[in-house]
Amino acid sequence: MTKIIKLDDLGAYYEDTVTSLLRGTVLELGVAIKKASPVDSGRFRMSWQIGQNGTAAGQLPPAPSSFYQKAKPRTSFYKDQGAGRMKTVGYQSGYENIGNSYYIHNNLPYAEALSYGTNLPPSWKKAGIRGSAQARIGWLDLIAKAQLRKTKSRLEHIRRKG
Amino acid sequence: MAAIVLNDVRQVIEERVNAELKKAPIIPVVFNNVPYTPTKELWVQCLVNFGSNTYLTLGGTTGSANMIDGIVVLNIFSEIGMGAGANLEVASRLRNLFNRVITSGVYFDAANGPDMQETSSPANYFQSQIRITFETVESL
Numbered sequence: 001m002t003k004i005i006k007l008d009d010l011g012a013y014y015e016d017t018v019t020s021l022l023r024g025t026v027l028e029l030g031v032a033i034k035k036a037s038p039v040d041s042g043r044f045r046m047s048w049q050i051g052q053n054g055t056a057a058g059q060l061p062p063a064p065s066s067f068y069q070k071a072k073p074r075t076s077f078y079k080d081q082g083a084g085r086m087k088t089v090g091y092q093s094g095y096e097n098i099g100n101s102y103y104i105h106n107n108l109p110y111a112e113a114l115s116y117g118t119n120l121p122p123s124w125k126k127a128g129i130r131g132s133a134q135a136r137i138g139w140l141d142l143i144a145k146a147q148l149r150k151t152k153s154r155l156e157h158i159r160r161k162g
Numbered sequence: 163m164a165a166i167v168l169n170d171v172r173q174v175i176e177e178r179v180n181a182e183l184k185k186a187p188i189i190p191v192v193f194n195n196v197p198y199t200p201t202k203e204l205w206v207q208c209l210v211n212f213g214s215n216t217y218l219t220l221g222g223t224t225g226s227a228n229m230i231d232g233i234v235v236l237n238i239f240s241e242i243g244m245g246a247g248a249n250l251e252v253a254s255r256l257r258n259l260f261n262r263v264i265t266s267g268v269y270f271d272a273a274n275g276p277d278m279q280e281t282s283s284p285a286n287y288f289q290s291q292i293r294i295t296f297e298t299v300e301s302l
Binding site: 117 | 209210211232279297
């Protein structure tokens, strides 16, 4: 079936389609990063945030101690974000728009070690800071690459369909 | 054609790093799952990992093709308190080895980094990290 789009509406049609692609990409990437995040207490996983044209200055507060005493599976601490979503900075989740940059970031002091190392530095462990051995080598970059391929392929699909 | 031999891909990467770091000044390099006791001086850790696998063509276990993603992580450790110069010099050499290079059927992307790590692992080093994702085609 051929979709008929008036010449005047062509710009708006492409803008809507590409905006949907952007929203899907941000959401999918956020979920993929959270899912792959190594978990010990779960604070690292729940500390990812998405900023529109910027990043948050501080750390997200830890969950109250009662949260950690609950039997697994635990319920999401940030209930307002919905399952799998992240805390957003400067905009509302699901309302990403073209022309902005979105930064998925984690401000925990040990986020760098878990993201770019394979675990916490040994000296930190000696100091009694707990760690997780689940971090794979280069896991963040591999997720980004897989997502880039998906997004490119979808954009190609939009071009052909349009 | 046959399934990809992952060790061939690993060999392509490790041989390039090894050959580069054997040039003067020689810098010790350690690879995945190899024991190493670091000294205070400069040394490099080269890690290779494989990621997602996607269909390139339709088909089954023969006459089809897949795309395999992977990553090379190069950790460069130098003496603490001596500035970043020596570290970045090695980082430049290593970055140039892979930056958008195509070799032996392995397609390397633009290199990320060197990122200066706030806390080195192992501790008491000045550490920078280069990450280069790559892809290779598996023809079945």
